[in-house]
Amino acid sequence: MSQTLWLLVGTTTFFSVVFATVNSLQLQSYVAHAISDYLTAETGITIIFESAIVPKWKDSRISIKNVFITRRPTSQRLRRRANAGHQAAVGYDVSNHPSNHTLLEEEEEEVMPDMSEEDTNYTMFDLNVDTIDVTLSLARWLEGKGVVKDAVVKGVRGVVDRRSVYWDPENPLDPASYRHIAQPGDFELESLQLEDVLVTVYQPGDFRPYTASIFLADMRCFRKQWCFYDFLSAENVVGQFDNCLFSLHKPQSIGRTTEQEIKDAKWGRMARFRIDGVNIDHLQAMTTQEGPISWITSGKLDAVLDIKLPNGPDDSLPLNAFLGEIADAITTAATSAVTDRIPGQRELAKPPLSAPSDQHVDGVIQDDAPRVVVDIDLRFRDLKAAVPIFTHDLSYTSNALIRPIVAFMNANRTLIPIHCRVVRDLSDFDGSWTMWETGLMDVIADKVYEAMAFHVAQANFQRRVKVVSTWSLHMTTSAIVSAMRYFVDPVATHLRDIYKDGFPVESSAVLARAGA
Template sequence: MNGGQSRVETPKDPRKPDDDIVSSRNFRQTESHDTQDFKIKNSIPDQSISDLPNRHLINRLPHIPQLHRPTKEELLAAATGFWSRLKIRFKWFSIRSVRPFNLDEIAALFSWVLLGHLVWVVLGTTTFFSLVILAINTVFAQETLAGWVGNYLTKSSGVKVVFESAIVPKWKNGVITFKNVFVSRRPGQGAGNVSKGSSKTAAAAAAAAALSDQPARDASGQRSASDEEEDTNYTQFDLSIDSVNVTLSFTKWINGKGLLRDVEVKGIRGVVDRRQVRWLDDDIDPKSYRHEHNPGDFEIDSFKMHDVLVTIYQPDDFRPFSVSIFSCDLPQLRKQWLFYDFLSANMVSGSVDNSLFTIHPRQTHSFTGEQLVDGTGEDGKPNPWKKHSRIRVDGLNIDHLNRGVQGPFSWIHEGTVDIVADIMLPADNDESLAKVMASFYDRLEATVTSNQQPMTLPQQQSELEEVLDEDKRFLVMDLRLNLNNVRAAVPLFTRDLSYMNNALIRPIVAYINSRRTFIPINCRLAKRVSDFNGSWTIFDSGLMDDLSAVTYDAFARDVMDEQARKRRFKKVGFWSLQLAAQAIFMGMAGNIIA
């Protein structure tokens, strides 16, 4: 040993490997494992690893493995509760993922829900309102619902409405049903009020009020001061309705045609009181009573009515009579064309004062009737007539026709009448008549333009266009009247007849009384369709005055024919008598000569 400590080397275990060898071996194993993982994960073959520097840049980029997208079943399996599974199902249905909604998806969902409800309201208005009614039609909300509906009806019609039971939607028929409804219009109700209760109780109360609160008149015929505060010159009624089925239409409402689309009414009972109706002027024009169109007036696409029985009280102490409608089917019912739509009915049957009446399509015999069905004639041209209907009334008392009118009907004070009226209703598409009017317009325009005064041409053209637009469509009625056991009297005042026509009054009355057992009358009436615009009755349409005029002409024609026939009989009788006298004288002369 040389002056220091000598390092003692411990002998190595021959079974333990060297540290350098172990480190080198671990490095090679780690590198080998990393290379294998890189090959497996990136799917790079062994021979391509050494070629990476020589490949294209895109090919040298590492291929990132696709992340595993969980399926719906895996997400549902990982859910912890009902709401979690419901959330997963909704998101999977909407966006096929469970990530949060972004702004675009929220806006799209809101738009889809909004437009879906809008389409539902427009196309299925009845279903929409049925769900609304079902939602609020509970025990505590029946009065509220009845008040809402009643206020709407009161605002649109101004009558009192009483609901006995709740409003029920019928899902099977797709309608909304009102049951046991009482409707009343009487003085003292103001703008009308709405309540919920028994319709029978309300009807009894209205009848008692009508009997106890009759307007009193003093000796001078003037109304009391309390009655002058409210105008009662209108038709009053108390009606009980068993059921009303309606379907609604949002499209009609948005177009200003009312909310109702189809209406079916069953079981109407009540009283219609017109005893307070009075006319302030005897010479008033019936056209002034026509209805003026307002936005929102109903235009029902289909109207049906069954089992109707009402008692009508007329003014001037006319006897009360009953009107019954067994069945009624109208293709449309418009407030502006109320009377015209009843004339265009598919079928109406009932009775007026115990006289049966019907409105039905006319049955044509010896014809195919094809032109009445498809709207085209035999030559293929458009048929100007939309429908041929027949109105038949059997045994109607004549006093229903001689009140408030002038002419022969007002002279007849006893008897009955059978009415058969064949009505030809013009088509809505008036193309065939337009061609005729256009040719007439062309000829008239050529005549006007040939005139040497062109300054009057624009005014004449405008007047001509107005006349053509107004007189384009006509309703034609072939009327057959059979007067049974009638008796007539000469009127005291006949201001509606001229001097020449006044001279025929006594012959017509004598003709009626001489043939009182059975008198047939045939006449034809043509009336503009525009005259029915706004008319609700036969009087304000002017149809009653026109019927009186054509009936007078038919009577005058029959009387003239009767007088001419009598003159012919007298001439024939005188000629026969003359021949007989000549033969006698010639025979007597021959005997004398012999």
């Protein structure tokens, strides 16, 4: 009974004793190989422990060092040699040097495996991890939440290869069909920390390779079924995407603190994601060919996303929520001009473009259904746009507005600010691992198109109204001047007309009869 209680309560300590005993018996290689084979068989991802599993008694954790993780087709999986740990340490594969290859090895490498019948339409990666510190809990495993309670990952290097991913342009993909289905035993970490992560990303379609890194990330929970949602709920994330710094943190406003913003019990958490100077080709790769983003040939994008996440089912409501709501409304009304401005954002001379559909979003938010609200502030800089050569894929409306929108973007290439609001059901994040699976990218592209199309249509309408108003004013002025001329001097006007046009035919006949 005591052993069972020790195993349930002190799972990490129990396994630490086991691994310490195994290491003392010089069986660490055998145990690491057995655990690697088990994890590979369960996950379908090749996981290799190149060093022993060492307990950290001071932190009550188990430390795993020099971990190699790869996901490749069976015919392309890398063969790890006995000195793989040394190769990872020095950062150079000495065995690939020509002097270390025999003739037999060269002949074997020249034979390419048959991959015609193997499915390669998925993301591949090769990652080397320096250290993984985990805390284990058998009680959580019995609850179906996985045996790992929390984890700290440090020093990740590798490659994420998506060049083999393909799709049919004639049959657009449905993001909802790619959401993952929950399975018993999916991990639910109470906390996850990432440090010093740097990977090189290869995208399909001959897209240029770029780097993505995370300097530091602290997530209070990380669940397999809610990966992207938990990423948005992180305490803080700082990193770099294609040499563009980004950050995810709690928002700060000048008039109110974050606790005052969420204490009305409407939102469980607020986050702000910011990235500056992103090349426009990344957005083009993630959207369709029908929107204005695909018509941009070059440019940069600065984005600030204010994300409001709903309360969880277990979150308790504060007792004074309704009483504080009145005071908050008064404070918000008094400081609305100051609060609406995002700190660090330059004040605009003119209001940003907005989609007309955003005016009806507030009524949707008042629902009791849990929703995620994203206020998006986009600022396009140094844009250059061009009309596509082939427009047969565009709708009738897009085909009619494409030239005015392209002309508007080229005329305002210095800065085009767009503000929009996106509301998504919480169920759209269930099973979503990426932003594409939630459908946010398509919605944002539609909002950008709607805002630009509405602005261009309004500008054309105002220009037509101005032309018609000028013409009407000219005609009205002419009529008024003519009426005043007839009213002031009618005799002189008639004599001037007779002198200019002569007598009418009927008047000449009357004068002739009178003379006779």
